[in-house]
Amino acid sequence: MTKKSPARTPRITIREVASDAGVSVAAVSKVLRDAYGVSDALRAKVQASMDKLNYRPLASARGLRGRTYTLGLVFPDLRNPFFADIFVGVNAALERTQYQAMQGVSVSASSLVEAMIDRQMDGLVLIGPNETNERLNDIADRIPLVAIGHHDLKEARFDTVNNDDQLGARLAVRHLCQNGHKKVAMLSLAAPVSTVINQRELGYRLEMTEQGLGAAINIVRAPQVLRDVQLTVRRLLESRDRPDAIFCWTDLMAFEAISVATELELSIPQDIAIVGYDNTVFCEFAQNRLTSIDQSGEVLGLQATRLLIERIDGRSQSEHFVVTPRVVARASSAKVG
Template identity: 70%
Template sequence: MAQAGEGRRNGRVTIREVAEDAGVSVAAVSKVLRDAYGVSEALRAKVRASMDKLGYRPLASARGMRGQTYTLGLVLPDLRNPFFADIMTGVNNALERTQYQVMMGISSSTAKLETGVVDSMIDRQMDGIILIGSTETRESLNSIATKKPLVAIGHHDPSAETFDTVNNNDQQGALLVVRHLVAAGYRDIAMLSLQGEPSSILSEREMGYRRGMIEAGLGGAINIAHSPQIMRDVQFATRRLLQGPKRPDAIFCWTDFIALEVISVATELGLRVPQDVGIVGYDNTMYCDFAQNSLTSIDQSGELLGLQATRLVIERINGRSDVEHFVVPPRLVARRSTSRKEG
């Protein structure tokens, strides 16, 4: 009888050892690894128990030669925004009972870097790709989708036919913000938006802000400032707004991560939140609830976005070709940062 580990390559546990430990054939283990049709739950549980016991990990390169690596590529714009952690939680929850593992890349919100990261994921034979906040063109995304199943989170393109999208209704979310601020007595409402490569998310939010202002009869007060997502630039843009000749009495920020910095700058300038300036974020991340922040924000259900995107990309991997565009309705969560009442 062969000793445990005999004949291993690179010290890895082999499929034969798993079969011997589980008391089944090598073919049965192979079927479990491939999620083959007709495998009973009892057999699956027995083989999985042996894999866990022995620490067996399928060799990704070998799986790739057989056509599937059970890895998904997830491309994030950056690591600083806590909202992306919510999406990651949803992705991980969706993968909990599957064989898939997720590999992450960072695009820094630039199309050139994003293309490089995606090309690397394709070269490494990942089975599908999820892009968050992509700045790629329709043509580029179509090209990716011809090579790998693709889902884009935060990319508004309801006419796309080769890839799926998962979005919050960003225009409606921004409209809810303006309506809320007007109802709370604010009139000089500015928006702090992201400067950089075009993004359908920001375009939709800016459109919703404009719609809300016009709807409230405040079209003449529309004021959209732009800043890169660099803290010193955000601070500069905020000071320019709050120390300008026509200081806004409320600022709607494109994300919570930025809104928290705006609160910090306003406080540093001696302004009271919400009495002197109301502040609203977007994403409803966990930091909004901290007492020192108490930030009003739009909840776009980050975990749900991650869950749905993962569901869609696995469906694509399994052969679905019909396009799906999933949209989450936004919900405004009011907190102390906008509690001022008119009169």
Template identity: 65%
Template sequence: MAPTSKTNRVTIKTVAADAGVSVAAVSKVLRDAYGVSDALRARVQASMEKLNYRPHAGARAMRGRTYTLGILLPDMRNPFFADILAGVNEALERTQYQTMIGVSRSAETIEMSLIDSMIDRQMDGLIMIGPRMPPETAEAVSTRIPTAVVGYHVPQLATLDTANNDDVAGAAQVVRHLATNGYRRITMVTLAVPTKNVVVTVQRERGYREAMKERGLAQHINIVPADQTAREVQTAVRHLLESRHRPEALFCWTDMVALHALSVAKDLGLSVPGDLAIVGYDNTIYCDLAQNSLTSVDQSGQVLGLQAARLLIERIDGRQQGDHFVVSPRLVVRGSSRPRPS
């Protein structure tokens, strides 16, 4: 079968003729305009499906919207990002919006290059997840394109919206849980990034420090940074677990780090939690597997994604003031942090 030529492309006029309505009516359905009846919408959508009609992105941009949203991820390996994307998709289910994903590899230069490309392609809005850029850069981006950010603490900015977990509270819950279960030498494994209060790891480090002091464990405060690669994380954890004053518990800034810690502990012949307690953050799907049984902080990734998409569409629709949604974390206790043997 020969490919359809440009002259045979199904147009808005073709859809209108098939549905027996005006071109203006089809246009209203495409724009999700106010006042379109359910019957008219169903009639037009049936014709579009029958004719395999696809709106022309360039033409939609000329009319004001492309109904395309950009999503900027730090990487594709962290399963927590899948939870966020599931929430975004849920929020967009009954809309015309489609998403396109860019992966920055946690590099600020790549972030900016991807954002420029998304703007060049006339996307209507942008969702950034855990960006590495400073607040002034994020603010500058939000003046160019409607922006919502997940995992980025900038409640003072009015030009963009955020959806966050209370990272300080989540980290404090971990320390209190471990201390209650008899652990004193609690070490935090964090991400090696320049200190920026907007970054979730800095917020979690703050919660860890405050809770350690609250529990009278200030002398045991130990925060160990590691790059995000598996090799760097495993090297840092191995060094800790082979040291003379081995920690009694590890609080890992994300589940991916905690899973690497479990692997290193097993390789060294250590029992979890007999010799070492391990707690992660995100409560991803791998925590509940029997071989992991990983205690973790649930920060409701799907809710964060859903709220970020909601906030972005509201911003696209004209809201001017900033909206900063915060979800309360919840510690999910499993076998990796059972009470310390007496």
């Protein structure tokens, strides 16, 4: 005997909301569209009825009227805790709006972006895109777009929100040198290399040179795979010319560097100092006490969302917001000697 599927609960309609609120269907429609001239009293009355009846507007139907009130977020990876900070900022920006954020994960902005466009999302935020300006401009020509972590601004027809990555790297090296460390290596990312990586490596090189340590420049790279990071750090720490400090391009890599150094029974920071990037919540943990460069992921997410909604509302001129980083010093890089 074939088991019958449970009957679906009938979907509440806009007419039922209007009847419950004691207003016209047109009035409910204006509230849903966030139309000009809607009073706070009308908005509150309609919202109360929608909440009471558990009414949810069909995204597809709203898309036919112009907007779906959905935004697409594309992350390159969800293992990095810094991306959670960005998502918190996005949600904070959307708190008092009708918009909802839908997220996906993709190293490249290809099929996932096309799927989001096909689903009539109103705009996209790409986090750390490994894409050319040509490709990003192509996307921006079809849908409002903001990129977080993309420094190539030449002829950009989209908005960007960036941390000053070059300055952040310089601050990390300067901090280590001021605390007595002279052989500072950088643990960077192997391909695909983004404009963020390029800027941080450039900042590292420039500051090492300015500190008179150009001969000690040492950039090692590893894929963002924990096992590969561990092997790379182990080789670095077991080398004959071992550095006395490592500047890691993310906290995620820095935590692994701390783990490997601990396994090798090296003292932090006496034998090896470690600095990360992102100042994620795990830096505060007693087993890490990680010095890190704070670029405020929440601010990046909040500002990207603000710019995207402005784009959706009609702004066409590109804007580029930059966050100034700062050093948050902890025990992993304390003064030695």
